[in-house]
Amino acid sequence: xxxxxxxxxxxxxxxxxxxVSRGVTASxxxxxxxxxxxxxxxxxxxxxxASEMDIESYVTGNILMITGETxxxxxxxxxxxxxxxxxxxxxxxxxxxxxxxxxxxxxxxxFTRFLxxxxxxxxxxxxxxxxxxxxxxxxxxxxxxxxxxxxxxxLLHHTVGMLKIAEAIATQYDKVNSDYxxxxxxxxxxxxxxxxTGPALPRYTxxxxxxxxxxxxxxxxxxxxxxxxxxxxIATVLEHLVLxxxxxxxxxxxxxxxxxxxxxxxxxxxxxxxxxxITKALDEIEEGEFTPHIFPLxxxxxxxxxxxx
Numbered sequence: 154x155x156x157x158x159x160x161x162x163x164x165x166x167x168x169x170x171x172x173v174s175r176g177v178t179a180s181x182x183x184x185x186x187x188x189x190x191x192x193x194x195x196x197x198x199x200x201x202x203a204s205e206m207d208i209e210s211y212v213t214g215n216i217l218m219i220t221g222e223t224x225x226x227x228x229x230x231x232x233x234x235x236x237x238x239x240x241x242x243x244x245x246x247x248x249x250x251x252x253x254x255x256x257x258x259x260x261x262x263x264f265t266r267f268l269x270x271x272x273x274x275x276x277x278x279x280x281x282x283x284x285x286x287x288x289x290x291x292x293x294x295x296x297x298x299x300x301x302x303x304x305x306x307x308l309l310h311h312t313v314g315m316l317k318i319a320e321a322i323a324t325q326y327d328k329v330n331s332d333y334x335x336x337x338x339x340x341x342x343x344x345x346x347x348x349x350t351g352p353a354l355p356r357y358t359x360x361x362x363x364x365x366x367x368x369x370x371x372x373x374x375x376x377x378x379x380x381x382x383x384x385x386x387i388a389t390v391l392e393h394l395v396l397x398x399x400x401x402x403x404x405x406x407x408x409x410x411x412x413x414x415x416x417x418x419x420x421x422x423x424x425x426x427x428x429x430x431i432t433k434a435l436d437e438i439e440e441g442e443f444t445p446h447i448f449p450l451x452x453x454x455x456x457x458x459x460x461x462x
Contacts, residue, residue: 156193158230162223167240169250171195171354173211175203185211189219189232191250196223198232207237214354216240216250247353252304257292260309267316268339273332275383279391280336282377283343290346297345298355300449301426301433305352308345312338314425315418322417333414337394341418344370344395367405370395398422431455 158164172188178201185200185207198221200207210217220236268284271277284291296302296311315338323331347369348361360369371392378388393415399406400419410416427450434444435457443454 154193165220170215200234210239255310257306260313263313276336293352301429315421318421337418341398
């Protein structure tokens with residue numbers, strides 16, 4: 154497993170190509186830069202003196218049988234590939250090469266519990282209808298192609314994490330409409346299943362690139378509300394919760410949060426996504442060290458204090 158590799162480790166096993174680029178040395182020899190992965194993590198790799206067969210094999214999504222050895226370069230563990238050959242995809246299960254750090258079934262139970270907490274029948278009808286045919290994809294998809302919750306069931310994990318924070322907020326503040334809060338969180342990223350290609354090496358679809366999940370999601374909610382003849386105000390508020398959840402124009406929201414629940418959803422979304430990014434980086438270092446720079450978080454580094462208990 155990649156997570157078990159140390160400097161100077163010898164490796165032989167199957168890995169998936171998750172990213173690849175080619176280069177040419179000063180002497181004119183071709184080489185390959187690749188990101189290889191298994192269910193435990195990723196490692197940057199070099200294939201020097203790459204043959205034409207290598208170039209054909211190193212394609213994103215391909216599974217390769219790799220023989221290599223690890224070394225440290227610029228404080229990062231990397232691999233020198235000594236031998237590699239392509240593996241027939243029919244002989245392997247692609248999910249064996251994807252990070253699956255969360256329990257999908259327990260998350261689905263929590264999601265269902267929160268759906269049961271929505272009291273308004275029209276709001277509940279909209280959420281039920283939108284998830285009726287989409288819950289399977291929603292429960293397997295990542296929340297993003299990189300940065301946060303970018304793993305199998307990451308979208309469900311992110312949504313349930315937000316719902317749990319929302320439950321605490323709704324308990325603390327009695328002016329919060331928990332029906333809108335829970336429904337808005339459930340719906341805010343639903344369109345990621347149309348924006349991304351799927352859980353295996355997710356990339357942006359054409360619709361995802363040209364329209365984006367915020368606008369796609371608003372359209373899904375609007376169409377559903379019209380079909381179910383939902384009260385106009387309820388329909389408009391639900392659409393607003395989706396449209397405003399990135400909080401600012403520069404972050405992609407066409408409108409700014411203009412209800413109490415919309416503002417809370419924006420803040421909770423920020424908390425849960427940033428927590429995921431920071432803790433992922435902290436898990437890779439020892440106490441008393443700083444993380445590498447995290448580009449989506451203003452390129453900051455984060456310190457990991459020693460435990461106090």
